Amino acid sequence: MYSEEDLLPLSALQHLLFCERQCALIHIEQVWRENRLTSEGRIMHERLHKRKRESRERVRREFDVPLRSYQLGLIGKADIVEYHLQEDNSILDPPLWLPFPVEYKRGKPKMHDYDKVQICAQALCLEEMQGISIKKGALFYGRTCHRLNVIFNRELRQKTDDASSRLHKLIFSRLIPKPQYEKKCLRCSLFEICLPKFSQRRNSVNYYLQKIIKENEETS
DSSP states (O other), rough: OOOOOGEETTHHHHHHHHHHHHHHHHHHHHHOOOHHHHHHHHHHHHHHHHHOOOEEEEEEEEEEEEEEEEETEEEEEEEEEEEESOOTTTTTTSSSSEEEEEEEEEOOOOOHHHHHHHHHHHHHHHHHHHTTOOOEEEEETTTTTTEEEEEEEEHHHHHHHHHHHHHHHHHHHHHOOOOOGGGGGGOOTTTHHHHHHHHHHHHHHHHHHHHHHHHHHHHO
């Protein structure tokens, strides 16, 4: 169980899963730079968070909802939390409205689980705050204008818990991981700050020089 002072941004989970070095640069070094992708995402969320509470017959929608979990050590906000009126309310007074978190993303569904871990973390925060069980939520992708339902099963919950633990260990260490160039680096807004290609070449040269020195020492 974490204290109030230990709480880390929930959004950092996705930074961590995308790249631990990116996460450390943002949340330890406080480095940030926007590119087209991050700007489009920020503008989409700003427009969304300006909306006010909406209500229909069986669904209520709340925007920019504060979240917190002492179990995971996370704090943040949900884009949208929908409250769905349950079918078997005939014997319940007051009627039961179950939360259904919805996270907006500018792109399209991905092969990895980064987005699913983020929405699962939101659900776990809501469960802790409201003392309920949440079975599913959704990711809305701006490029496809389509919702992807996400089931909060045991495997995803464990991945989320593990990611939270890794995040706290990384931030507590105050260490910046070494760069490792991958194709995904080209999408990162910190590419020109991180310089993964240059750093790798520099590390290779250092390794080569150290190897030569060591060989000379052994033969002398």
